[in-house]
């Protein structure tokens with residue numbers, strides 16, 4: 138694993154592996170440090186995994202393109218209530234409500250599997266994307 142990726146918590150199975158591979162490649166390509174705070178310890182339906190990976194791709198594209206961040210923290214957890222993804226960077230942030238095709242696509246990825254997401258920028262501090270998929274069983 139790249140030195141740029143620091144794994145801080147456990148992992149398993151295929152969504153976790155896909156996330157780890159994607160994040161490792163992204164960190165190597167961009168030179169931005171990825172801190173993986175948590176990866177899912179169980180697997181999820183492929184459609185949910187696809188939505189998470191799709192939304193993560195848009196979030197990371199924004200980190201690379203807009204944030205100027207040196208570090209981004211990523212957590213994907215499976216709790217009692219469902220799945221939660223958090224992507225948090227220490228870049229320039231933004232003021233007010235961000236709108237664009239990327240954020241709309243992130244939202245569509247989560248809504249496709251019954252979830253939702255939000256993007257919160259704080260000028261000079263950074264940006265956090267949070268997505269949730271409520272447990273469906």
Ligand SMILES: Nc1ncnc2c1ncn2[C@@H]1O[C@H](COP(=O)(O)OP(=O)(O)OP(=O)(O)O)[C@@H](O)[C@H]1O
Nearest residue numbers: 199200203204230231235236237238239240241264
């Ligand atoms: N991590 C971030 N750091 C700073 N600004 C951000 C970040 N994420 C989003 N933004 C702001 O929100 C705007 C909207 O993001 P969005 O992804 O929807 O569109 P975009 O990246 O400009 O274009 P694209 O359609 O190619 O994704 C961005 O133009 C940027 O100003």
Ligand SMILES: [Mg+2]
Nearest residue numbers: 198199239240
């Ligand atoms: Mg974008």
